[in-house]
Amino acid sequence: MKARYKAIVDRYAQQIRSATLTAGTRLPTHRTLAAREHISLATATRVYAELEKMGLVSGETGRGTFVREILLPSGLGIDQQAVATDVLDLNFNYPALPGQGELLREALRQIAGVGDIESHLRYQPHAGRQTEREIVAAHLSGPHFQPSADNLLIVNGAQHGLTIALMGLLxxxxxxxxxxxxxxxxxxxxxxxxxxxxxxxxxxxxxDLDALRQICQRRHVRAIYTMPTLHNPLGWVLDRNQRQALANIARQHDLLIVEDTAYSWLIRRPPPPVASQAPERTVYVTGFSKNVATGLRVGAVVCPPALRPALERAIRATTWNTPSVMTAMVCHWIQDGTVARFETLKRRDARQRQRVLNTVMEDLPCITHPNSYFAWLPLADEARADRVVKALMDNNISVSTAEPFSTSGTVPQAIRVALGSVPVETLRHALQQVRAAIELEQSR
Structure with missing residues (x-):
């Protein structure tokens, strides 16, 4: 009965969060629900009680049970929204370092004082200026990956890079x-x-690469999206053999590979990217939002030469070109070593935050990486992530359930915690409240 009961709760919760059941909808009476679902009246009452505890419905004496106007957006807060100043945001990562504001001020002075300042007022080449593409290509180069500036396109952050890949190639x-x-x-x-x-x-x-092979045999798969270096949200880093196996599967089934490396800089010496194993079919996407600053919307896409025209058309159709002032500033920081310093300091910061996480969570299940800015906290079988999120939001702490991350039919009961957006001294207290909310939920 527990599995049946949970399935009913999950179904109603999903329908309410997706607005299939809109705010104000009157739900069936307890007796009607019991008859419809072939459950006891007590179990039907329990279903509605659980939904009410989640903050999804409200019971009104003499009138019935109604879908509430939920305060959290679909996905329980994963869609970016204004966060109240008194809310501790463990939902989004926007790691920052002391003194970055003054560095920004100085960089703007330098841009204003040298070069052709009026050039920033004109349209730029869709893929970015040649000199800046060369700077970014050199920055991304390593022993096993040397992208050519001719095959690199500057974009408005990694998200825009993913956008043009899907828009232009699928x-x-x-x-x-x-x-x-x-x-x-x-x-x-x-x-x-x-x-x-x-x-x-x-x-x-x-x-599971064996499962991927089976999927490709059953379905006409066109592409694969992968985060091989510091996966979000599970934190894994694929080894060389896994990357080569992934490239082999892509070749065998003629798949386009979209490789997202937004967090790869947190790993000091990562394995070579998948793009080095299958350069003829991989679109490599990266950005400077996490390692420099989230407000600087500058990223890069490295692609096979044959795919560049389609990607360039997608840039023209969406943003025309990357804002040249931000691109110039990022390139200046690459050349003077500022980006490298930021990355070193933020790697150190992430490790410090992981130590705080490990101390607070201790024996609770936790999936993460020692260099990661996030953690995945699976819950016990009967626990409900929705209730944990609501309890924490009631205490001005924002976290996410597994729902926004899930692509399968079954959404696991888990909490995803971002570690990079609150001061370290505040993080410990916030994580202690997360632990307490999880333990309270799992003790029910």
Whole structure:
């Protein structure tokens, strides 16, 4: 009966959060629900009680049970929204370092004082200026990956890079293989461009590549979206063999690979990117939002030469070009070593925050990486992530459930915690409240 009861609660919760059941909708009476679902009246009452505890419905004496106007948006807060000043944001990562504001002020002075200042008032080449593409290409180069400036396009952040990849290279109805838990921003783009996502089951160390092979045999998969270096939200880093196996599968089934490396800089010496294993079919996407600042919307896409025209058309159709002032500033910081210093300091900061996480969570299940700015907290079988999120929001702490990350039919009961957006001295207190909310929920 527990499994049946949970399924009913999950179904109603999903329908309310997705607005299939809109605010103000009157739900069936307890007796009607019991008859419809073939459950006891007591179980029907329990279903509504659980939904009310989640803050999704309200019971009104003599009138019935109604869907509430929920305060949290669909996805329980994963969609960016204004966060009240008294809310501790453990939902989004926007790591910052002391003194970055003054560095920004100085960089703007230097841009204003040298070069052709009026050039920033004119349209730029769609893929970015040649000199700046060369600077970014050199920054991304390593022993096994030396992108050419001719195959690099400067974009408005990594999210824009993903946008032009999907817009320029895929068509509505195309099937894309993704991890069963993946970046919500990619899910949003897939919905916008009417792509079908097929979930790849996860193992403790990465996607189940045998399952991916089987998916490709059953379905006409067009592309795969992957985060091989510091996966969001599970924190894995695929080893060389896994990357080579992924490249082999892509070649065998003629898949486009979209490689998202937004957090790869947090790993000091990561394995070579998948783009180095399959350069002829990989679109490599990165950005400077997390390692420099989220407000600086500058990113880069490295692609096979044959795909560049389609990607450049997508840039022209969406933003025309990256704002040149921000691009010039990022390139200046690359050349003078500021970006490298930021990355070193933020890697150190992430490790410090992980130590705080480990101290507070101790024996609670926790999936993460020592260099990561986030953590995945699975809950016990009977626990409800919705209630944990609501209890924490009532105490001015924002976290996310698994729902925004899930691409499979079954949404796990888990909490995703971002560690990079509050001061370290505040983080410990916030995580202690997260732990307390989880323990209270699991003791029910």
């Amino acid at each position: 068509r509505p109805g195309d099937v894309v293989a993704v991890d069963a838990l993946t970046y919500p921003g990619f899910k949003a783009l897939a919905a916008l461009y009417h792509l079908e996502l097929v979930a790849i089951p996860a193992t403790p160390t990465g996607p």
